[in-house]
Amino acid sequence: MPGGRGARGLPGGGRGSRARVPAQPGAVDAGRDADAGRERGARAAGAARGEHTHGEPAPPRPAVQRSSVRGQILDALRTALVTGELRPGEVYSAPVLAERFGVSATPVREAMQQLTLEGAVEVVPNRGFRVVERGARxxxxxxxxxxLIEVPVMLRLARTVPAERWAELRPLAEATVRAASSGCRATYAECDRAFHRAVLSLSGNAQLVRIAEDLHRRAQWPLVGGGPGAARARAAELVADAHEHTALLDALIAGDLDVVRALVGEHFAGAC
Known part of the structure; x- marks a missing residue:
């Protein structure tokens, strides 16, 4: 980064801009007006408090309980990482991001600290958090x-789980195809994790599911660089990846272990 560049808010937004982080289900409700937010804050201790730039109208207050703010901000920031809205190598200030969300800086810092533990960002003293740059390796x-974790489990489950249980996962597999076709990487990322989570959950091992999902989430962050051509290539990869889900499910329902083995190996060899 150039030495004179300071910490940033979300890409493309000046001080007066609203957050460009994609909205999440149940995320901070930007549609509530400031007066209603203040009334709620007076009635309920711990309601999230907003900040605003001097000389500008106060941003909308979040219509959520304070205990849920951190989780909602974390979800929104994870989505921004997947879509590339939080760009690798850029430094983002928690107070500036907090202005965009209309919350205090505390839940933003807490969410960023969690992303630090996950390896998505790193602390830059006195400036904020830098998005980690990652490569193909x-x-x-x-x-x-x-x-190494998922393939043996899937092969074991293929021999033990009845066809009707696999058939119950059909809506999740089809959802990944629709998400990939939509071109929304964030939506696909969530559907992709949901399908793999449902498959591994059949093992009954909650620790396995948790560890595998953490690795999966990390694998979904975009690589450094790449122009429109690279973006189109990645979109095509998502569609191919999604169709592997439905093909795998078909093989699992049919009990064809040879096809399952081949598809699982191919799926992880091209995992994105």
Missing amino acids: ELAELAEVRA
């Missing part, structure tokens, strides 16, 4: 680790 390493 890291992505390949994550795919290898995921394969």
Whole structure:
């Protein structure tokens, strides 16, 4: 980064801009007006408090309980990482991001600290948090680790889980295809994790599911660089990846272990 660039808010937004982080289900409700937010804050201790730029109207207050603010901000920031709205190498200030969300800086810092633990960002003293730059080698390493964990489990489940249980996952597999076709990487990322989570949950091992999902989430952050051509290539990869879900499910329902083995190996070899 150039030495003179300070910490930033979300890409493309000046001080007066609203947050461009994609909205999440149940996320901070930007549609509530400031007066209603103040009334709620007076009635309920711990309601989230907003901040605003001097000389500008106060931003809308979030219509959520304070205990949920951190989780909602974390979800929104994770989505911004997947879509590339939080750009690798850029530094983002918690107070500036907080202005965009209309909350205090505390839940933003807490969410960023969680992302630091996950390896998505790193602390830059007195400035904020820098989005980690990742390359193809890291992505390949994550795919290898995921394969070591998930492939043996899927093959074991293929021999033990009845066809009707696999059939119950059909809506999740089809959802990944629709999400990939929509071109929304954030939506696809969520649907992709949901399908893999449902498959691994059949093992009954909650720790396995938790660890695998953490690795999966890390594998979904975009690589550094790449122009429109690279973006189109990644979109095509998502569609191919989604169709592997439905093909795998078909093989699991049919009990065709040879096809399952081949598809699982191919799926993780090209994991994105």
